[in-house]
Structures are given as structure tokens and as C-alpha cells.
Amino acid sequence: MEKNETLQQRIKSGKIRREDVARRLAELAFGKVNDCVRLVLEDDPEVGKLDLGQLCEIKRNEKGTVEIKLVDRLRALEQLCLLAEQEGADVESFLKALNGGGENG
Numbered sequence: 001m002e003k004n005e006t007l008q009q010r011i012k013s014g015k016i017r018r019e020d021v022a023r024r025l026a027e028l029a030f031g032k033v034n035d036c037v038r039l040v041l042e043d044d045p046e047v048g049k050l051d052l053g054q055l056c057e058i059k060r061n062e063k064g065t066v067e068i069k070l071v072d073r074l075r076a077l078e079q080l081c082l083l084a085e086q087e088g089a090d091v092e093s094f095l096k097a098l099n100g101g102g103e104n105g
Contacts, residue, residue, distance in 0.1 A: 018083070021083065022080060022083050022084075025076050025077075025079050025080040025083065026080055027053060028053070028054070028071045028073065028076035029073050029076040029077040029080055030073075031051075031053060031054050031071075032051070032054070033054045033070055035050035035051045035052060036050075036052060036054050036055045036068060036070060037068075038050060039052065039055070039058070039068075040058065040066045040068055053071075054070050054071045055068065055069075055070060055071075056069040056070060056071060057069040
């Protein structure tokens, strides 16, 4: 989780970069929701080990009905495309760079 720690440090210091925002938007747009579902379906999930980055809200009523709200993927994708357009790159090469295809090292 070294990447997350450095991102947290950048946020705290106010030195967050455009790439950090783009990477997080990509995670929101394309991330899996398996752990969010696991949280409400399992009797005793290990919450500390679950990736709940896609989760916005959980409601459970007195009858036991559970409602979960997840991140709006379409909105995250729209923001990611806007960011790519502002960068002056086509979306495909921008996403490839986000996934490490354009990095040296």
C-alpha cells in the first residue's frame, strides 16, 4: 500500500498532482465492488481487509433490508475524460499511461 501512503502524504501536504487525481478517478470508474457486497452479505467480514473505496452509503432498516449506494461510475468516467482532454492527450493513451504502460522504470 505504498502508493496509498504517498497519496495520503501528498494530500496532507497540499501537493496532490494531476496524476493522483486521474488515478483515483480511474479507480472509481473501473474498480470492483465485490468487497462492498461482501460487507453486507457476510456475517462477520474482516472490514480492515475489504476495499470499500466504491462504497458511499449503507442503510439497514428494522426489517433487515439492506441498501448500499456505490460511487457513480459514469460521473467518475466523465471527469476522467475531461481531465484527459485538458491534458491534450487522447483518452486511450491517457488511460494506458495511468495503467503503467507509459511509465519508465
